[in-house]
Structures are given as C-alpha cells and as structure tokens.
Amino acid sequence: MRNLASILRIIALTAIAWGGVELLFETDPGQLAIIEFPKTLIFVGVILLVSIAIEVSVAALRFTLFRSLSVEKQEKFLASENKLANQLKAIFERLPKLLTKSRPIEEEGDIALDHNYDGIRELDNKLPPWWIYSFYASIVFAVIYLARFHVFNDYTQIEEYKAEVAQAEIDIARYKETAKDLITYETVTVLEESSDLEAGKKIYDNNCVACHKADGGGGIGPNLTDEHWILGGGIKNVYKTLVEGGRPGKGMVAWKNDFSPYELQQVASYVLTLQGTTPADPKAPEGEVWVEEETE
Numbered sequence: 001m002r003n004l005a006s007i008l009r010i011i012a013l014t015a016i017a018w019g020g021v022e023l024l025f026e027t028d029p030g031q032l033a034i035i036e037f038p039k040t041l042i043f044v045g046v047i048l049l050v051s052i053a054i055e056v057s058v059a060a061l062r063f064t065l066f067r068s069l070s071v072e073k074q075e076k077f078l079a080s081e082n083k084l085a086n087q088l089k090a091i092f093e094r095l096p097k098l099l100t101k102s103r104p105i106e107e108e109g110d111i112a113l114d115h116n117y118d119g120i121r122e123l124d125n126k127l128p129p130w131w132i133y134s135f136y137a138s139i140v141f142a143v144i145y146l147a148r149f150h151v152f153n154d155y156t157q158i159e160e161y162k163a164e165v166a167q168a169e170i171d172i173a174r175y176k177e178t179a180k181d182l183i184t185y186e187t188v189t190v191l192e193e194s195s196d197l198e199a200g201k202k203i204y205d206n207n208c209v210a211c212h213k214a215d216g217g218g219g220i221g222p223n224l225t226d227e228h229w230i231l232g233g234g235i236k237n238v239y240k241t242l243v244e245g246g247r248p249g250k251g252m253v254a255w256k257n258d259f260s261p262y263e264l265q266q267v268a269s270y271v272l273t274l275q276g277t278t279p280a281d282p283k284a285p286e287g288e289v290w291v292e293e294e295t296e
Contacts (some may be wrong), residue, residue: 006055017047017149026180035088101126120254183261188239191269200270211251217279220251222286224274230287233275238291239268
C-alpha cells in the first residue's frame with residue numbers, strides 16, 4: 001500500500017504542477033504551455049524529480065526508524081499496518097454490493113418469483129441504489145426546469161443562442177486583436193519593441209540586403225531610406241508589399257509562404273525604422289513622395 005500511495009502522490013504533485021503551468025501561461029487555443037514554452041517542461045520535470053526524492057527519503061527514514069524499534073514494537077507496527085490494509089480491502093470488496101444491492105447466488109431462492117419460462121426463472125432483484133437516486137435526481141431536475149422555463153418564462157433557446165453568438169463574436173474580435181498570426185492589412189500596426197525590431201532586422205539581413213543593401217540604400221530594389229515609395233509607404237502598404245510582392249516582373253516576390261504574418265509585421269516595422277537614415281551609397285528616389293493620411 002505504501003508503494004501505491006507513493007506513486008499516487010508523485011502523480012498528483014506532478015499533475016498539479018502541470019495544471020498550474022497551463023493556467024499561468026497563456027497559449028493559443030489547443031496549444032499546451034509545456035510545448036509552446038519548453039522551459040516550463042523543465043519546471044514540471046524538476047517537480048517530478050523532487051517528488052520522487054521526497055518519497056525515497058521518507059521511505060528510507062521510515063525503514064531506519066522501523067529497524068530501530070524492538071522486535072515487539074515492530075510486530076505491533078506491522079499488525080497495525082496489516083489491519084489498515086485489511087480494512088481498505090474489506091471496503092473495496094463490499095463496494096460492488098453497496099452499489100448494486102445484489103444478492104449472492106446462494107440466496108437467489110429467496111427472491112425467485114413464480115415465473116418460470118422453460119426453466120428460466122425471474123428474480124425480484126432490487127434496483128441499484130445509484131440508478132434509483134439518479135432517477136430521483138432527474139425528477140427533481142425536470143420539476144425545476146419546468147418551473148423555470150415554462151412557468152416563470154425564463155430565456156428561450158433562441159435567446160440563449162443569440163446571446164452565445166453575440167458573445168462569441170466579441171471573443172473572436174478580442175482574439176483577433178491579440179493573435180500574432182491573424183494580422184491583416186487593416187489591423188497591422190507598427191511594432192516598437194526592440195525584440196520585434198531585432199527579429200525583423202535579422203530576417204531583413206538574411207533575405208532583403210541583396211536587393212536593398214544592409215543600410216536600406218537600395219540596389220536592384222528601391223531606396224528604403226527616403227520618403228519616396230513605389231507602392232506606398234506606411235506600415236499597411238509595406239506589409240502588403242511583403243505579403244503579396246511588388247510589381248509583376250520587377251523581382252520583388254511575395255513572402256507570405258516563407259514567413260508568418262507576425263514575422264512579416266516585424267520586417268515591415270524594421271523597414272520603417274530606416275526612414276530618414278543616411279545610407280553610404282543611396283539610390284536615386286523612385287516613386288512618389290508618400291504622406292500618411294491623417295485619421296480623425
């Protein structure tokens with residue numbers, strides 16, 4: 001019993017640690033925190049190892065204390081342990097009978113009815129208590145339901161459906177505002193965190209310098225440091241150009257299949273930081289001067 005109890009305690013502590021991680025760390029629907037945040041898996045593993053260490057230490061201490069007892073006291077201790085184990089065993093053995101109220105085969109003659117169909121007898125067994133109480137509970141539920149929705153005219157199913165749909169639309173809109181990979185031309189905004197700009201710079205350095213140069217001065221592609229834009233400036237236009245590509249036959253490809261929407265937002269935000277800088281060998285301006293429209 002001690003070994004089983006130890007295993008159950010270890011499982012319980014590890015499960016609590018895992019559940020705490022899932023509650024404290026926000027993830028996208030359907031994603032596990034221990035997968036999205038690998039470091040949390042280390043935390044859960046540490047809890048598991050500590051739990052095992054505690055159980056081993058307690059077992060060792062228990063064994064040491066037991067060996068320090070006299071023979072008489074050891075026998076009394078083992079007797080008390082066996083008594084507890086026998087009591088638990090007796091409870092588990094009685095459990096099926098308590099749940100079903102069934103009679104043993106030897107007593108079937110006491111509950112046999114006067115119905116005999118070619119040797120097949122009918123017994124007057126009692127219904128299982130769990131079934132009876134479930135039936136009583138269903139009656140109570142039906143009465144309360146009838147009174148609430150048909151006597152006092154609480155909300156109808158149509159009203160409940162409309163309320164849930166309205167709440168779902170609110171939840172979806174709120175999710176779209178914060179979901180990193182649900183970015184559109186209308187919702188994209190400039191990222192200002194240094195970590196986002198560094199990530200955008202890394203992608204730019206690995207994929208864009210061949211055409212625009214490391215300082216954005218332009219080469220095959222246009223100069224990104226001046227105020228002239230071929231396809232429009234600002235975060236929305238730059239993001240759209242990255243997603244869909246530039247003019248046909250001009251070399252600017254669409255990057256939507258290579259990077260996530262959030263990564264493209266990082267690149268677009270970094271590109272805008274090049275505005276107003278002084279490149280070593282700037283290319284002549286192309287396109288028109290772009291001025292962002294003022295919003296009311």
